Amino acid sequence: MMRLVLLLIAIAALTPSAGYAQGVDVGEQLLARGASAAFADAVADLVATARGEGLPTDPIADKAFEGWAKRAFVAPERVLTVLAELATRLRAGRDATVTAGLDPPPGSVVAAAAEALGRGLTADQVRAVIEAAPAPEVAAVGLLTASALAAQGLETAAAVKAVEDAYRSGRPPEEVLELPSAVAGLLAQGLVPADVARHILEGGQILIPVTPARGPITDLPRPPKRPRRR
Amino acid sequence: MTDERFSSDTHRYLDGEPVDLITDDERALADRLNEAVASYARGLEVPGPEVDRAVMAVISSPARRRSFWRWFVASHVVMVRPALAAAAVIAIIAFSSLVSMRTFIGSESAREIATSGDSLRTVLVRFEVRAPGVQRVTLAGSFNGWDATAIGLTENRATGVWTVTVPLAPGEYQYLFVLDDDRWIPDPTAHAQVDDGFGQLNSVIAVGPRGVVRS
Known part of the structure; x- marks a missing residue:
């Protein structure tokens, strides 16, 4: 009996709270991480305002944690400015999502739309990805994939078309997330993003590999091998 | 008397x-x-x-x-067998780590994608960085609330390469390596590097259902 009680006490002491990242107020989490009360309150106010507008608040909280983690070289005032800009982008993402026909818009799709807008996609391109998705709940997958492809250096038009083609290929929707890996493999083989983008826009395909270890499959011609230096 | x-x-x-x-x-x-x-x-x-x-x-x-x-x-007075105590400690640490990872993976802020209602499916993603001569390398990103103390890498002293394997749900993540608690550096093998809004770069990977191919 005594050993059981001691074991339960030890487990209670060592087990982190399951609600730490989800259920607890973002201000409290920042305070727990050592942030000043003024900074935590300012972030909590931004989150409360976003929540009042029906925007997803997790991206704001996540960015606040990132800013606080980088406090050695990022001033709190700068973090608050970035959070306000993110809230503005979330509003634009919500508008694009609603325009695409998702009303009320799922929070995950709004967050992904905001991310895509931040990576250079236009509102029309965001709507195109959402409308190409086979179901509303997987539209976020396509938006994040297009965002990643754009970050890899592809033209946004090519990034959007690659996602649309993948959706229309009939494969499981979440497999579009393999596209950045496929493009990374092509870039590792010596292609440049412009080559990949042009191939996509001209109707070529970036086929999702069956297994990542075997590398990407494409009908793109392989670049000539460079002669070895001696 | x-x-x-x-x-x-x-x-x-x-x-x-x-x-x-x-x-x-x-x-x-x-x-x-x-x-x-x-x-x-x-x-x-x-x-x-x-x-x-x-x-x-x-x-x-x-x-x-x-x-x-x-x-x-x-x-x-409590009688404890060292072997049983060690086993209990290991079990507690494993349990708490599982709960912690489930907590972060369950957060929408990690940009994970739960499809077909299977939110617990994860793939193992290996992170590595060559950093000889440093004392400590950790991994911070959107998958762990940017906690620079939670995920430590292990060094291969012969090569100076630090590695860690992390279970992640399919999705897109931003992250950085932290050297000796104060130097934040991107991952050169990530899918992309993006502006973090603070004047630095974050590394980006898109984790598919089958894992990640790096450049």
Whole structure:
């Protein structure tokens, strides 16, 4: 009996709270991480305002944690400015999502739309990805994939078309997330993003590999091998 | 204490011993005292057998009567087998790590994608960075709330390459390596590097259902 009680006490002491990242107020989490009360309150106010507008608040909280983690070289005032800009982008993402026909818009799709807008996609391109998705709940997958492809250096038009083609290929929707890996493999083989983008826009395909270890499959011609230096 | 009015023989008489040398007055006084004591004793109420049973019940089962709080605050000697204690510690750490990882993976802020209602599916993603000469490398990103202390990498001293394998749900993540707690550096093998909004770069990977291919 005594050993059981001691074991339960030890487990209670060592087990982190399951609600730490989800259920607890973002201000409290920042305070727990050592942030000043003024900074935590300012972030909590931004989150409360976003929540009042029906925007997803997790991206704001996540960015606040990132800013606080980088406090050695990022001033709190700068973090608050970035959070306000993110809230503005979330509003634009919500508008694009609603325009695409998702009303009320799922929070995950709004967050992904905001991310895509931040990576250079236009509102029309965001709507195109959402409308190409086979179901509303997987539209976020396509938006994040297009965002990643754009970050890899592809033209946004090519990034959007690659996602649309993948959706229309009939494969499981979440497999579009393999596209950045496929493009990374092509870039590792010596292609440049412009080559990949042009191939996509001209109707070529970036086929999702069956297994990542075997590398990407494409009908793109392989670049000539460079002669070895001696 | 000795009462000076009584001789020692009178005291012996009061104690019930046979004596002959006390006076008649002393004998009469002693008899009255004895009668008074006997009369007082007859007036006392003698406890019944139920009181004995109640007292014996308390004495025979002390543990049952002791409160949990008294037991909880009292000192105890605990016998511990080191092997069992080590196994218990390992189990607790594994359990807490699982709960912690589930907590972060379950957050929408990690940009994970839950499809087909299968939110617990994860793939193992290996992170590595070459950083010879540093004392400590950790991994911070949107998958762990940017906690720069939670995920430590292990060094291969022969090559200076630090690695860690992390279970992640399919989705897109931003992250950085942290060297010696103060140098934040991107991952050159990530899918992309993006502006973090603070004037630096974050690394980006898109984790598919089958994992990640890096450049």
